[in-house]
Amino acid sequence: QVQLHESGPGLVKPSETLSLTCTVSAYSISSGFYWGWIRQPPGKGLEWVASVHHSGSTYYSPSLTGRVTISVDTSNNQFSLNVSSVTAADTAVYYCARDTGYNFGNMDFWGQGTLVTVSS
Amino acid sequence: IVLTQSPGTLSLSPGERATLSCRAGERVSSSYLAWYQQKPGQAPRLLISATSTRATGIPDRFSGSGSGTDFTLTISRLEPDDFAVYYCQHYSSSPRWTFGQGTKVEVK
Numbered sequence: 587q588v589q590l591h592e593s594g595p596g597l598v599k600p601s602e603t604l605s606l607t608c609t610v611s612a613y614s615i616s617s618g619f620y621w622g623w624i625r626q627p628p629g630k631g632l633e634w635v636a637s638v639h640h641s642g643s644t645y646y647s648p649s650l651t652g653r654v655t656i657s658v659d660t661s662n663n664q665f666s667l668n669v670s671s672v673t674a675a676d677t678a679v680y681y682c683a684r685d686t687g688y689n690f691g692n693m694d695f696w697g698q699g700t701l702v703t704v705s706s
Numbered sequence: 707i708v709l710t711q712s713p714g715t716l717s718l719s720p721g722e723r724a725t726l727s728c729r730a731g732e733r734v735s736s737s738y739l740a741w742y743q744q745k746p747g748q749a750p751r752l753l754i755s756a757t758s759t760r761a762t763g764i765p766d767r768f769s770g771s772g773s774g775t776d777f778t779l780t781i782s783r784l785e786p787d788d789f790a791v792y793y794c795q796h797y798s799s800s801p802r803w804t805f806g807q808g809t810k811v812e813v814k
Contacts, residue, residue, distance in 0.1 A: 631805060632742075632750065632793055632808075633805065634805065637803075647801060648801055681749055681750070691755055691756060691797040692761075692795070692797075693740075693803075696750060697749065
């Protein structure tokens with residue numbers, strides 16, 4: 587069973603950069619598929635943020651392009667998300683997930699999520 | 707692509723049938739329409755892919771149908787564990803992923 591686990595600070599100050607890492611187990615990122623981040627503001631719906639392939643290919647949400655960077659570290663079987671110049675609107679639970687894209691059109695494995703609060 | 711889910715909230719009793727709608731702003735491929743269930747404090751769980759294919763371990767009371775712009779998730783007989791929020795999702799070349807705003811199925 588593929589497992590994903592998010593890690594990173596739970597509190598970030600406005601205008602700073604939010605950094606999160608997702609560690610994948612029981613599956614090698616290099617074996618294929620994309621790997622993505624999805625966020626959910628408190629009490630609201632799901633928003634896809636970005637996805638990355640082990641080759642380095644990336645996709646970003648149009649609403650966040652310019653502030654978001656996603657990267658992959660195959661040696662540690664991890665991928666990461668940076669969101670710069672954060673505001674209170676970036677407060678959310680951030681999930682990482684396996685993104686099967688055009689292969690199967692779904693996100694089949696998810697982490698448990700980590701709450702990131704933007705506040706001074 | 708905008709996905710509009712209706713109703714926003716569905717109030718039903720255990721044993722009843724739930725019908726959830728997901729409407730796309732333009733025609734989409736049924737191969738790339740998925741449904742997820744989310745319970746409070748939990749990550750979303752994949753229920754259905756490619757409009758009608760149940761994910762591993764999903765009971766057959768969950769079924770999906772549709773084509774073009776109109777898609778439906780049906781729960782034939784609601785069990786207590788089914789009261790949750792349900793999201794539809796679509797994959798495309800750009801933007802890669804779109805979610806509907808969700809339908810909450812609550813106990814009447």
